[in-house]
Amino acid sequence: MTEETITDDCKGLVAAGASLVWHRRGILWWVFGVNIALGALGTLPAARQLKYSLGHRLAGEQLFKGFDLGMFYELMRVPDVSLSRFATASYLFAALFALFMLFVSGGILQEYRQDRKLSTGDFFGASGSFFWRFVRLTLFSLVPFALLGNTYLGIEKASDYLGDKAVADQVGFVVWLLGIIVLVLITLFVRLWFDIAKVDAVARDERRMLRSAWKGIDITRQQVRSLLWIYLRISLVAWITLLAAFLIWTKLPPTAVPVTFVLLELVMLVQLAARLWQMASVTVWYKRYAEAATAGSADFPTPLPEVIEPEPQLPLYPDIGLPAADA
Amino acid sequence: MQPRKLFLALVIGLLYSASLNAQTPFAPKVSGPLSERVVAYQIDAKYNPAQHTVDATETLTYHNLTGQPLDRFPFHLYLNAFQPKATWMREAHRDGNFRSSEFETWDPKDFGANEVTSFEVIGMGDLTKQMKFISPDDGNPDDKTVFEVRLPHPVAPGQDVQFRIKFRATFPEVVARTGYKRTFLLAGQWFPKVGVWWHGAWNCHQFHSATEFFADFGTYDVNITLPKSYVIGATGVPTSDTDNGNGSKTVAFHAEDVHDFVWTADPNFKVIEGQFDGSLGPVKIRLLSYTSHQNAWQRYLDVMKGSMQRFDQWYGPYPYAQITVVDPPHGAEEAGGMEYPTFITAGTGWFAFKGDHETELVAVHEFGHQYWYGMVATNEFENGWLDEGINSYSEIKVLDNMYGRNASNFNLLGAQMGDAAWLRGYYLPVAETDSMARPSYTDMSFESYGGVTYGKAASMLISLETIVGEETLKNALHTYFMKYRFTHPTQEDFLRTVNEVAGRDLKWYWDQAVYGTQVFDYSVLSADSNPTNWYEKDAEEKPGETTYETQIILQRKGDFIFPVEAEIKFDNGESTRVRWDGKDRWVRYVYRKKTQVRSVELDPDHKITLDRNYLNNSYTTGEQRGAIHKIAAYWMLLTQFLAHALSWLV
Numbered sequence: 001m002t003e004e005t006i007t008d009d010c011k012g013l014v015a016a017g018a019s020l021v022w023h024r025r026g027i028l029w030w031v032f033g034v035n036i037a038l039g040a041l042g043t044l045p046a047a048r049q050l051k052y053s054l055g056h057r058l059a060g061e062q063l064f065k066g067f068d069l070g071m072f073y074e075l076m077r078v079p080d081v082s083l084s085r086f087a088t089a090s091y092l093f094a095a096l097f098a099l100f101m102l103f104v105s106g107g108i109l110q111e112y113r114q115d116r117k118l119s120t121g122d123f124f125g126a127s128g129s130f131f132w133r134f135v136r137l138t139l140f141s142l143v144p145f146a147l148l149g150n151t152y153l154g155i156e157k158a159s160d161y162l163g164d165k166a167v168a169d170q171v172g173f174v175v176w177l178l179g180i181i182v183l184v185l186i187t188l189f190v191r192l193w194f195d196i197a198k199v200d201a202v203a204r205d206e207r208r209m210l211r212s213a214w215k216g217i218d219i220t221r222q223q224v225r226s227l228l229w230i231y232l233r234i235s236l237v238a239w240i241t242l243l244a245a246f247l248i249w250t251k252l253p254p255t256a257v258p259v260t261f262v263l264l265e266l267v268m269l270v271q272l273a274a275r276l277w278q279m280a281s282v283t284v285w286y287k288r289y290a291e292a293a294t295a296g297s298a299d300f301p302t303p304l305p306e307v308i309e310p311e312p313q314l315p316l317y318p319d320i321g322l323p324a325a326d327a
Numbered sequence: 328m329q330p331r332k333l334f335l336a337l338v339i340g341l342l343y344s345a346s347l348n349a350q351t352p353f354a355p356k357v358s359g360p361l362s363e364r365v366v367a368y369q370i371d372a373k374y375n376p377a378q379h380t381v382d383a384t385e386t387l388t389y390h391n392l393t394g395q396p397l398d399r400f401p402f403h404l405y406l407n408a409f410q411p412k413a414t415w416m417r418e419a420h421r422d423g424n425f426r427s428s429e430f431e432t433w434d435p436k437d438f439g440a441n442e443v444t445s446f447e448v449i450g451m452g453d454l455t456k457q458m459k460f461i462s463p464d465d466g467n468p469d470d471k472t473v474f475e476v477r478l479p480h481p482v483a484p485g486q487d488v489q490f491r492i493k494f495r496a497t498f499p500e501v502v503a504r505t506g507y508k509r510t511f512l513l514a515g516q517w518f519p520k521v522g523v524w525w526h527g528a529w530n531c532h533q534f535h536s537a538t539e540f541f542a543d544f545g546t547y548d549v550n551i552t553l554p555k556s557y558v559i560g561a562t563g564v565p566t567s568d569t570d571n572g573n574g575s576k577t578v579a580f581h582a583e584d585v586h587d588f589v590w591t592a593d594p595n596f597k598v599i600e601g602q603f604d605g606s607l608g609p610v611k612i613r614l615l616s617y618t619s620h621q622n623a624w625q626r627y628l629d630v631m632k633g634s635m636q637r638f639d640q641w642y643g644p645y646p647y648a649q650i651t652v653v654d655p656p657h658g659a660e661e662a663g664g665m666e667y668p669t670f671i672t673a674g675t676g677w678f679a680f681k682g683d684h685e686t687e688l689v690a691v692h693e694f695g696h697q698y699w700y701g702m703v704a705t706n707e708f709e710n711g712w713l714d715e716g717i718n719s720y721s722e723i724k725v726l727d728n729m730y731g732r733n734a735s736n737f738n739l740l741g742a743q744m745g746d747a748a749w750l751r752g753y754y755l756p757v758a759e760t761d762s763m764a765r766p767s768y769t770d771m772s773f774e775s776y777g778g779v780t781y782g783k784a785a786s787m788l789i790s791l792e793t794i795v796g797e798e799t800l801k802n803a804l805h806t807y808f809m810k811y812r813f814t815h816p817t818q819e820d821f822l823r824t825v826n827e828v829a830g831r832d833l834k835w836y837w838d839q840a841v842y843g844t845q846v847f848d849y850s851v852l853s854a855d856s857n858p859t860n861w862y863e864k865d866a867e868e869k870p871g872e873t874t875y876e877t878q879i880i881l882q883r884k885g886d887f888i889f890p891v892e893a894e895i896k897f898d899n900g901e902s903t904r905v906r907w908d909g910k911d912r913w914v915r916y917v918y919r920k921k922t923q924v925r926s927v928e929l930d931p932d933h934k935i936t937l938d939r940n941y942l943n944n945s946y947t948t949g950e951q952r953g954a955i956h957k958i959a960a961y962w963m964l965l966t967q968f969l970a971h972a973l974s975w976l977v
Contacts, residue, residue: 039967047959058928058945060954067741067957068733070748074941077755090966097970102977138977145976167509167595169619169657169677191975254741257957264964271971 013288014230017281020112021273027108028276032269034100039268042093046086053081066254102138106130108276109202112283130202136209137197144190148183155179188231193220195279196227199286219290230281238274242267350564350648352583352669355608357646361584362813365390366545368588370518374553379507381496385518388489389482393524396481400490401461401531402474403542405516408534409439409499412469414462418536422773425536426661428502439499439506443474443519449489451479464533464768472534473522492519501659503536504672508659511593515667516540518588525706525815532708535768537776539700539707539714542586544813552577553592560615560651561590562670584646584813585668586704591615591653601628603635607644610635616654623675623686627652630687630729634694637725641801642698643808650697652690664689666696682739684730688722688746695721702812710818711767711776716784717804717821723747723785724801747789751936754782758939763787764818764842786936787840790847793934794836794890795829803828839887840937848885849909849929850943851893853878856923871899877918879927883909885939894931897922904931924948 021028053075054060062068063075075081107127111118118126155176163172197209197216206212220227245267252260353359367390372383391397408415411433420430428437446455454476462470482488496517499506505515522531523543530541547563555576563582570576582588593615601612612631616624631652635645653672655662663674671693675686695718699705705713723746726735734743757778761770770776792800807816807824822837839845856875860866867873881893889909896902899922907914918924928945930938938944 035967035970038970039963042966042970043959043963046962047955050955050958053942054954055950055952056947057942057951058926058947059942060951064951064953064957066733066743068748069737069742069744070752071941073748073752074755078942086962090962090969094966094970094973098973098977101974134977141976164658165509167617167656169617172657173678250740254957255953257953257960260957261960264960268964268967268971271968275971275975 013281013285014233014277016284017230017234017277020115020280020284021276023115024111024117024280026117027111028269028273031101031104031272031276035097035268035272036265038093038097038100042090045089049081049086050075053078064255064257102134103127103131105134105198105279106202108279109199109283112280113199113202113287126202130198133201133207133209134198137194137201137213140209140213141190141194144193145187148187148190151186152179152183155183185228185232188228188235189220189224191278192227192231192282193217195282196220196286196290199279199283200290203286203291223285223289227282227285230285231278234274234277234281237277238271241270350566350581352563352581353648354605354610354644354646355648357607359583361646362544363392364545364584365392365524365543366521368518368545368547368549370547370549370588372518372549372551374512374514374551374557374592376510376512376554376557379498379512381498381514381517383494383496383518385492385494386489387492387519387521388487389521390487391482391484394484396483397488397524398478398481399529400476400478400488401522401529402476403516403520403522403531403534404441404443404472404474405520405534405540406439406441406496406498406505407471409437409502410469410471412467413472413534414465414467414470415472415503415534415536417467418773422536425503425773428661436500437502438497439502440495440497441517441519442495442497443492444495445491445493446476447491448476448478449491454478462533463531464535467533470533473531475531490521494519501655501662503661504665506659506662508656508662510595511591511656511659511662513589513591513653513655513659513662513665513672515589515662515665516587520587523706523815530706530708532768535708537770537773538711538768540587541704541706541708541815544584544586544704547582547585547588548579549588549590550577550579551590551592554594556594557592558594558596558598558615559590559592560596560613560653560670562588562651562668564649582669585701587667589667589670591670591672593656595656599624599628601632603632603645603650605635605639605645607646610645610647611649612652613649614652614654617656619657619677620654620675622677623654623679626675626679626681626686627654627673627690630690631694633729634691634725637728638695638698638721641724642721642805643812645697646702647697650694664693666693666700668701669697671696680739682737684726684736684738684746687729688726688736691725692718692722695725698808698812703808704813704815705817706815708768709766710764711780712763712784713816713818713821715780716763717788719750719781719785720788721804723750723789747785747936750782750785752782753778754786754937755939758783758846759844762842762844763840783840783937790840790889790935790937791825791833791836793892793930793932794833795825795831799829800825835888839889845887846885846939847887847889847935847937848883848939848943849889849891850882850884850940851927851929851946852880852882852913854880854895854924854927854946854948856948859919871921874919874921875923877920877924879916879918879924880913881907881916881927881929882913883911884943887937889935889937891929891935892931894928896925896927898925 059071062071076083104127106129107123110126111123159172159176159179162175193216196219197212200206200215201212245263248263249260367388369386370383372381374381407413410416416430419425423429443458446458447453457476458474460471460474498512501508505513520542522529523541551559552575555570555574559578561580562585563580565578566581567579568576595617596615597618599614599616603610603612612628614624614627639645647669649669651670654675655672660674663672665672673690673693679686699718700714707714726746733745735746736749737744757775760775761779763779763784767776767780770779803825806828807821811820826833856877858866858868859874859876879895890906891909892904892906894902894904897920901922905916926945926947930944
């Protein structure tokens with residue numbers, strides 16, 4: 001199959017990914033639940049200290065009925081209340097969540113691959129069996145991510161330099177923005193590359209992660225337009241949701257804390273769903289094209305064989321009931 | 328050119344020239360002199376944009392009004408501060424920063440210099456070789472910001488002496504209120520300036536990184552030659568603009584009753600003009616800005632008019648014909664936020680949000696300097712707070728009046744901040760460092776100078792309102808301005824004026840707030856209510872029937888003694904205010920009522936900005952959860968988001 005054909009099928013893949021996330025929504029609820037729980041634990045020291053400092057003080061009213069930055073500064077000046085102290089707990093629990101996600105990635109991808117609810121034992125069995133492999137893969141991914149980090153510093157320097165030379169104020173910002181857009185696309189590419197590697201490792205029970213990583217970049221490189229477009233569209237949904245929530249938030253009265261909390265958590269839910277959506281979409285893609293292609297060959301062929309067209313007679317997702325357009 | 332066209336051009340040229348010449352430096356209802364004119368500067372300067380240098384000849388006429396013969400004259404050469412071994416640079420390196428610049432390593436772009444090539448005293452000959460650098464403040468032998476010359480024979484009291492000085496000014500890339508950026512130049516502190524004979528001695532400090540300037544009033548006639556394409560602005564008013572026919576032009580400026588002269592030039596400047604109709608007639612507002620800052624042009628004009636109107640109404644009239652407002656280009660932020668006579672630099676950006684009042688704040692602040700620095704003209708080396716502190720207080724009053732007390736500094740996306748709170752933020756970290764009365768240039772650090780000179784001084788005046796009243800303090804400032812404008816008053820002059828207008832001796836306050844470093848911190852230590860029949864077994868508490876004894880303890884935690892007010896609220900809606908002289912370490916208030924205390928709050932009107940800790944100023948018997956839940960909810964989301972972002976990477 002040519003990349004054009006796959007690109008044409010992108011819409012179907014994105015929809016199939018969404019459908020998969022929805023059908024296997026138990027995963028989303030679990031991930032969201034753990035995110036909330038760890039977020040709450042990370043906030044606990046801050047809440048406790050705030051209660052001590054503001055619990056019986058009228059000063060809090062200036063933060064509740066509006067948000068007085070002067071009073072917030074006063075609060076942060078209290079020796080026991082400091083952003084850095086609060087942040088330590090947040091960093092810790094955020095890292096725990098990342099570790100959790102790394103751990104359950106194997107189970108999530110296996111459940112998406114099989115598109116059936118795995119038993120708890122099977123789920124965690126798959127999670128455990130892939131955990132150390134994915135740790136290795138993550139370590140490999142540090143190389144491109146570190147390079148991207150350095151690239152960002154380069155973009156900042158370049159935008160500062162060009163902005164400094166230009167008469168118009170906006171030049172530096174425009175250079176920075178363009179650099180960021182390119183960087184985001186490259187970051188998505190790297191994420192995609194290692195997601196493909198993970199999916200490949202699960203599909204073939206691959207133990208040699210370096211091989212999966214090479215395969216991941218090979219596939220991603222060949223199908224870059226179609227795959228990146230899938231990830232980009234899902235990311236756009238997440239970003240637009242964030243923007244919409246921000247606009248709604250600006251309309252809420254400052255004292256509407258419960259409503260704000262629900263809104264913020266909905267935003268979080270969408271962000272997490274978007275990440276699972278990306279994983280599900282790439283799993284579907286892999287099953288439809290790469291897995292079928294490798295079925296007839298030990299090595300991943302380039303280009304993908306024509307045999308995939310038309311779609312296999314047996315529907316891949318009979319229980320989802322994909323629309324004809326996807327077939 | 329055809330004769331008719333030539334004639335027309337001549338007529339237009341004459342009319343234009345006449346209109347320039349007709350400009351006086353004063354507003355219509357003013358005629359000079361307004362000050363005791365000690366100095367008269369005539370400078371012919373030529374700007375070289377490629378080298379960022381100015382070659383000039385300065386003729387200074389000094390009128391000896393000191394009442395005694397003078398044979399020694401010190402001069403400032405401020406631009407020599409921008410050299411690695413200079414005192415200014417040592418201090419900036421020690422403190423780690425100046426505004427946005429960091430001086431961890433030496434950058435050749437920061438180099439600046441004033442080089443005097445010839446120093447002649449008319450009638451006494453060339454004294455270039457007699458010039459001697461001195462360091463009266465710190466003895467730094469490498470500091471060349473002050474030099475002195477001994478004359479062969481003294482200048483008698485009442486006589487004039489004329490100096491002819493040829494010099495070259497080399498500007499650094501914008502740092503500390505002066506310099507170039509691309510095609511932009513702010514020529515501040517660029518010419519040799521004589522010291523001030525003050526209280527029986529020469530006052531001519533070295534240039535220090537934190538403090539600003541001090542100079543005598545006089546007149547300035549300055550001719551500046553520069554490329555024709557440049558738009559120029561300066562202190563005073565333009566009197567002629569001559570095309571030299573070689574791609575350059577010479578613009579002449581005239582100013583009277585000012586104590587400094589600054590100019591700026593850039594071919595990319597856009598000129599926007601407005602007018603303020605003050606009590607002495609119309610004043611032209613000339614804004615020099617950039618196309619990319621277009622969205623701020625109207626904001627500048629609006630805030631300038633609003634500010635000028637309030638200063639005119641509250642403190643006194645602005646007597647000059649023009650105020651030039653310079654909006655520096657991006658990257659030249661250190662040229663922003665500075666005051667010179669009839670000339671201020673502000674600051675904004677192409678993305679400046681309307682709710683962020685920084686654009687307005689800087690304009691109001693710098694305009695305020697026209698009063699406290701420009702006309703009252705105190706010694707900024709020694710009593711920085713008399714200018715910066717009183718001006719910060721005026722800035723708060725103007726911004727609060729224009730945008731509301733709680734949002735005068737910032738009001739965006741549901742967050743607000745009053746300007747008083749913002750300035751207090753500077754003071755809080757340095758409350759235990761320097762007194763306001765300490766010579767400013769000897770303050771502990773750049774941070775403590777800023778915190779004390781701006782933040783503490785403004786907080787001191789805001790807090791003083793609770794003693795003398797806001798109107799009385801306004802009258803005191805008005806009296807001080809009208810009485811001491813065009814002189815060089817001391818802090819004692821200011822404090823005495825407030826005492827006189829308030830009709831009371833505030834020595835107890837000045838001793839602590841101005842001369843001392845006492846820390847102000849009052850708190851509500853406890854507040855609770857207990858049934859008076861506590862000893863009765865099985866006694867039931869009945870709302871509205873049971874009598875409670877309420878005990879409230881207020882505490883003075885700091886060593887600053889100040890009368891404070893507390894508001895006590897009860898469950899039945901009743902409230903009362905008590906006033907404590909604050910002298911003892913604590914005080915107890917007891918009430919017997921058929922209701923229980925709900926809350927106690929010190930300084931319920933939130934006026935005592937000197938209080939170092941606002942959080943302990945109140946106590947509520949019930950728990951206040953709103954703010955805790957709100958901040959915790961946002962913090963939780965941030966934690967969740969961070970967790971998600973990290974997990975995305977793995």
